[in-house]
Amino acid sequence: MRILWKKLAIIVIIVIFIDPIYTTGKAVVQQVITWANNDEIETMLLSTKEKIVDVTAKLSENTSIETATPLEEEPEARVAVTAPTAPKPDAKLVVTNAKEMADAMYAYYSSFSPTFEIQYKGSTQRIEQIVEEAYDNAIKRDDYVYGHISKHSIRFEYGRKTATIYGKQSYLMTPDQAAYVETNIQDIVASIQQNSLNDIEKVRAVNDFIVANTAYTDQTSSSPHSAYTVLAEHGGVCQGYALLAHSMLQKLGIETKYIVGYVGQEGHAWNLVKLDGQWYHLDTTWNDPVPDRKGAVRYQYFLVDDRTMAKDHTWIAEDYPKATSTKYNYFHNIDFPAQVGQQIFYSDVTDDNKLYMLDLKTGQSMRISNSRAQYIVYADGWLYFSNYSHGAYLTKIRPDGSGEQILNREDTRDLFVKDGYLYFTTDGLKKMAL
Incomplete structure (x- = not known):
């Protein structure tokens, strides 16, 4: 009887990513700056609902500061969450070798399909090896897809000349959410490419976009580990940061890898990028200040070599290319950057x-003031900043270091420029005509 020779074989391959492994990675090592005069540093978010109070600051001559009306948040130019669903492969694909089987598996994974059924036709003497080879090939094709799979399993049944392979998987985002990310990333990348940037500028644009628009948190509606949540909810944890960066970098033509490692005993995720034949680490999560400073960007973990990264990150080194170049180490001193043309004005964390x-x-830096500066912005030929050498008072200075002048006598933070005014926060939101 046919049943006597027909075998039933089941192989189950299960890979489980436990979401919380990435949640606390950033919090393990807190960078704390202690000021010489023990000034208290506040990094509260600017809120449009803050109570606006009268100005009582003692002002310098020719400076006019007034109470500001709460600003309305501008609507973001994003497509609706109901973006077109990603196309799915046929319900049942027929294959004849390991390569075709891998193609079929990847088609299901990359469309975020929850299940699949693949028909194999051919000799089944090596069916277990064929399935394992196909699975290994499919799962390694795209870090972005693999990083979004939360768990998956494969089993198969076979006879002499046919086999059926079944897959069941779950993801950190839905097919509709994946389509939303794809549509929005294409728009963001198109806007970046309009500026004719070189590769390092593209990597910096990705870092700046993610950091400036995201707050590190696991309190989100969707999974904080997904690229969707980081992009749509402006919040998430390291896995979401790194996966979004991975996709954006790929679409900009930058070779990149997604790294899973550790900070202390906690799981963590970040990226490697390749520039001019050299690999560098990029940790957008750790470039994002905590507590969040709206719009603020740091570069302490931007284009970092292995030795520097290993001071507080660990990973299985043999699984990834080596990053030995220190060419861009000059970025790592930067905090509170304000770019003016080809110059960045910043607070130097090493001085x-x-x-x-x-x-x-040139990559060369120079000090332009002995004042300790935070919340640096530029407008109309002047740099404005919170001067932590003098009570965190609002101060302005020319880009060449001349004309430094204190403008008020209050603890000042959260500076930004909008519509001809300099906005800042003291005991409430204030504005000054420029």
Whole structure:
């Protein structure tokens, strides 16, 4: 009887990513800056609902500061969450070898299909090896897809000349959410490419976009580990940061890898990027200040070599290419950057947060003031900042270091420029005509 020779074989391959492994990775090592005069540093978010109070600051001559009306948040240029669903492969695909089987598996995974059934036709003497080879091939094709699979299993049944392979998987985002990410990333990448940037500028644009628009949190409606949540909800944890960066970098033509490692004993995720034949680490999560500073970007973990990264990150080194170049280490001193043309003005974390200028053409830096600066912005030929050498008072200075002048006598933070006004927060939201 046919049943006597027909075998039933079941192989189950299960890979489980436990979501919380990525949740606390960033919190393990907190960078705390202690100021020489023990000034208290506040990094509260600017809220449009804050109570606006009268100005009582003692002002310098020719400076006019007034109470500001709460600003309305501008609507974001994003497509609706109901973006077209990603196309799915046929319910049952027929294959004849390991390569075709891998193609079929990847088609299901990349469309975020919850199940699949693949028909194999051919000799089944090596069916277990064929399935394992196909699975290994499919799962390694795209870190972005693999990183979004929360768990999956494969089993198969076979006879002499046919086999049926069944897959069941779950993801960190739905097919509709995946389509939303794809549509929005294409728009973001198109806007970046309009600026004719070189590769390092593209990587920086990705870092800046994610960091400036995201707050590190696991309190989100969708999974905080997905690229969707980071993009749509402006919040998430390291896995979501790294997966979104991975997809954006790929679409910009930057070779990149997704790394899973550790900070202390906690799981963590970040990226490797390749520039001019050299690999560098990029940790957008750790470039994002905690507590969140709206719009603020850091570069301490931007284009980092292995030795520097290993001071607080660990990973299985043999699984990834080596990153030995220190070419871009000059970025790592930067906090509170304000770019003016090919110059970045910033607070130097290695020199007591004094005000510096970086020339992007040469990579050379120079100090332009002995004042310790935070919340740096530029407008109409002046740099404005919170001066932590003098009570966190609002201060302005020319880009060449001349004309430094204190403008108020209050603890000032959260500076930004909009519609001809400099906005900032003291005991309430204030504005000053420029």
